[in-house]
Amino acid sequence: MPTIADVAQRAGVGVGTVSRVLNDSPLVSDRTRDHVLAVIDEMNYRPSALARALSIGTAGVLAAVVQRMTSPSALQRLRGILDVASEAGFDVILHNVKSVDDHKDQVRDLLRPDRCAGGLLVSIKPEDREVEKLAGNEVPVVIVDGRLPGIASLYIDDELGGRMATEHLIELGHRRIAFVGEWEDVIGFRPTAKRLAGYRAAMADAGLEVPEGYVKSGPHEHVVTLASTNELLDLDDPPTAVVASADSHAMVITQGARARGLRVPDDLSVIGFDDLEIAEHLGISTIRQPLYDSGAQGARMLLDLMQGETRSTDHVEMPIELIVRSSTAVPRHSS
Amino acid sequence: MPTIADVAQRAGVGVGTVSRVLNDSPLVSDRTRDHVLAVIDEMNYRPSALARALSIGTAGVLAAVVQRMTSPSALQRLRGILDVASEAGFDVILHNVKSVDDHKDQVRDLLRPDRCAGGLLVSIKPEDREVEKLAGNEVPVVIVDGRLPGIASLYIDDELGGRMATEHLIELGHRRIAFVGEWEDVIGFRPTAKRLAGYRAAMADAGLEVPEGYVKSGPHEHVVTLASTNELLDLDDPPTAVVASADSHAMVITQGARARGLRVPDDLSVIGFDDLEIAEHLGISTIRQPLYDSGAQGARMLLDLMQGETRSTDHVEMPIELIVRSSTAVPRHSS
DNA sequence: ACCGTTATTGGAACCCGTTCCAGGAGTGAT
DNA sequence: ATCACTCCTGGAACGGGTTCCAATAACGGT
Numbered sequence: 001m002p003t004i005a006d007v008a009q010r011a012g013v014g015v016g017t018v019s020r021v022l023n024d025s026p027l028v029s030d031r032t033r034d035h036v037l038a039v040i041d042e043m044n045y046r047p048s049a050l051a052r053a054l055s056i057g058t059a060g061v062l063a064a065v066v067q068r069m070t071s072p073s074a075l076q077r078l079r080g081i082l083d084v085a086s087e088a089g090f091d092v093i094l095h096n097v098k099s100v101d102d103h104k105d106q107v108r109d110l111l112r113p114d115r116c117a118g119g120l121l122v123s124i125k126p127e128d129r130e131v132e133k134l135a136g137n138e139v140p141v142v143i144v145d146g147r148l149p150g151i152a153s154l155y156i157d158d159e160l161g162g163r164m165a166t167e168h169l170i171e172l173g174h175r176r177i178a179f180v181g182e183w184e185d186v187i188g189f190r191p192t193a194k195r196l197a198g199y200r201a202a203m204a205d206a207g208l209e210v211p212e213g214y215v216k217s218g219p220h221e222h223v224v225t226l227a228s229t230n231e232l233l234d235l236d237d238p239p240t241a242v243v244a245s246a247d248s249h250a251m252v253i254t255q256g257a258r259a260r261g262l263r264v265p266d267d268l269s270v271i272g273f274d275d276l277e278i279a280e281h282l283g284i285s286t287i288r289q290p291l292y293d294s295g296a297q298g299a300r301m302l303l304d305l306m307q308g309e310t311r312s313t314d315h316v317e318m319p320i321e322l323i324v325r326s327s328t329a330v331p332r333h334s335s
Numbered sequence: 336m337p338t339i340a341d342v343a344q345r346a347g348v349g350v351g352t353v354s355r356v357l358n359d360s361p362l363v364s365d366r367t368r369d370h371v372l373a374v375i376d377e378m379n380y381r382p383s384a385l386a387r388a389l390s391i392g393t394a395g396v397l398a399a400v401v402q403r404m405t406s407p408s409a410l411q412r413l414r415g416i417l418d419v420a421s422e423a424g425f426d427v428i429l430h431n432v433k434s435v436d437d438h439k440d441q442v443r444d445l446l447r448p449d450r451c452a453g454g455l456l457v458s459i460k461p462e463d464r465e466v467e468k469l470a471g472n473e474v475p476v477v478i479v480d481g482r483l484p485g486i487a488s489l490y491i492d493d494e495l496g497g498r499m500a501t502e503h504l505i506e507l508g509h510r511r512i513a514f515v516g517e518w519e520d521v522i523g524f525r526p527t528a529k530r531l532a533g534y535r536a537a538m539a540d541a542g543l544e545v546p547e548g549y550v551k552s553g554p555h556e557h558v559v560t561l562a563s564t565n566e567l568l569d570l571d572d573p574p575t576a577v578v579a580s581a582d583s584h585a586m587v588i589t590q591g592a593r594a595r596g597l598r599v600p601d602d603l604s605v606i607g608f609d610d611l612e613i614a615e616h617l618g619i620s621t622i623r624q625p626l627y628d629s630g631a632q633g634a635r636m637l638l639d640l641m642q643g644e645t646r647s648t649d650h651v652e653m654p655i656e657l658i659v660r661s662s663t664a665v666p667r668h669s670s
Numbered sequence: 671a672c673c674g675t676t677a678t679t680g681g682a683a684c685c686c687g688t689t690c691c692a693g694g695a696g697t698g699a700t
Numbered sequence: 701a702t703c704a705c706t707c708c709t710g711g712a713a714c715g716g717g718t719t720c721c722a723a724t725a726a727c728g729g730t
Contacts, residue, residue: 001473003715003716003717004716004717004718005716005717008680013679013680014679014680014681015680015681015716015717015718016679016680016681016682016718016719016720017678017679017680018717019717019718019719020678020679020718020719022717022718023718027677027678027679028678028679029677029678029679032678032679046444046447047716047717048389048449048715048716048717049447049449049450049717050385050388050389050393050394050449050715050716050717051389051449051685051715051716051717051718052716052717052718053385053388053389053685053717054383054385054386054388054389054685054686054687054715054716054717054718055684055685055716055717055718055719056685056717056718057685058385059385059394061428069410069413069414069417070410070411070414075404075405075410076405078404079404079405079431082404082429082430082431083431086430086431091428091430091445091450092428092429093396093426093427093428093429094417094427094428094429095417095421095426096414096417096418096421109381110426112381112384113336114383114384114385114386114686115384115426138336222613222616223616252616255617278557281557281558281587282590338685338686338687339686339687339688340686340687343710343711348709348710349709349710349711350686350687350688350710350711351688351689351690351709351710351711351712352708352709352710353687354687354688354689355688355689355708355709357687357688358688362707362708362709363708363709364707364708364709367708367709382686382687383685383686383687384687385685385686385687386685386686386687386688386715387686387687387688388687389685389686389687389688389714389715389716389717390686390687390688390689390714390715391687391688391715392715449716
């Protein structure tokens, strides 16, 4: 593999000149530039990214640390990150955080200038004592899907989302409204807890009670959600509508209700959260949050930060939106 | 940030010694090693991955080039890759290939020793004239989900899979069996085409005809699959069973059939391909292929190759398996 | 013709590890 | 005490870029 010195020699110029050509420096005459470019092309020379990185001090690499990367929402965010990063000529290294243990040392070791030029934490909430370190971290960090003072972040108002979903059902005339969510990992920001708070607030504001057994949660698994659904529908006074903390739950609830011969939305309204692609196809009403865009914008924010153009304390609240489809309707025996 | 020279000075030894300690060389006395380790700890020194990479000649990074990373199957494969790579201390940079254009220069530029130590092509078929270059590529390459002579690869027998799915339906007593697949991108190995071939072969072997209009394909989108489903069911002589080239299709077909009031499997049997997580929850019969394992084993294979332990011409066929669930059954009006 | 500038240029120093080579220290044998 | 070893160790060279500094060339002005 040819080196910059080989090119310089062949072109009869100094290495500095070749380097300047490579970096589009204006301090090269057009004649020299053309000549050097011709030689580069002729030798099929490509500068070593490694050597460049060592000189510069950091590589053209961003780190994306993702919680539960297998979840459809994380995936969409990741897609946004990848698109923007690759557009800007950066590689993305991907770290999948599964347990709290992973989280501790690995991540801080990853977010060093010799590993990457910037980091994105997707749906990951650093521990309290990590926050300060991250805020002063040598490479900039952006949190996607979470809000943390002192660290640039993008987030949504989960409580508002829970409220919007609930109010939609209330406005349709529902009175007996349940909530189904999941236990949340301590790694994350626990959005479900906030959505639940929004649900409770909306219920309270409407003067509605939340009966015993109307709030379900468990591990994020289909079978568990299915069981929760059946428990709800087995109640003496079953709900006419369910707020699910995610579209994936809404899907399962719908399916479970139909398996019992109930019709959705006639016998049971279900609303989800996220607006995954599949929600559209299944006609699930939901609270849409910008998934792809959160990743893309987070990446842009990070790129800005890396050029010192933005304050690292920037916080951006992304908009959410009620999407009404065919899984929610006026209750059958409406008052 | 302290450098190796700082550590050497502080410890009163040479840089060579510190380097040897860092790399667990046996050429260091225990006393010296302990002392140096203590100093390293005290200074909280971490060697620069960048400088190390430049010295060594390559970074501790693997490249995963994935086609349509948003597909659930690609994601599972990626998970396998990530787990094995991170276990071995490698970072993974992720490249999402969307169109053929992306594929051309970017990938070859990525698979250079200054970018990564090895590459995994997931469901990506290099163009003919690229194959030779890849085979002699400076960094080793493994193809996950595809077979190509001259390049190490992991694959399944798609034709056999299509045949197994079809034979399962035939054995249940179905005679009118349709096939639903999708148009495939030229980037990939076109597994659907092979599965279709297996379907045709099984039908021919059983002496069954494939009536006009029984083979459907279109873009990989839910609405299209739904339309195909309706077209099939609108035929004068509609099928009693459908072989879908992927679980995602099987899901939509099931849903479409139910929307028309048909029962699955009583009125229509549906079998998928892949065995995604969701297939289990929806009770979809399918041909299981090892997704996570293909990624994991591909990564292991790559790590071996990087150490020269394996021939780069190794080819591994992964096993597939018929999984019978509740979406396939004996046809209602069986002969 | 002479001087001050500005436009280019070459090349050494630097980034920070790894590795090889030339010793030096220590040990056992004679 | 001397020699032959083995075991450790220090430090220079090296990897391949970037960048800064000194130097040359070219140009306009008087």
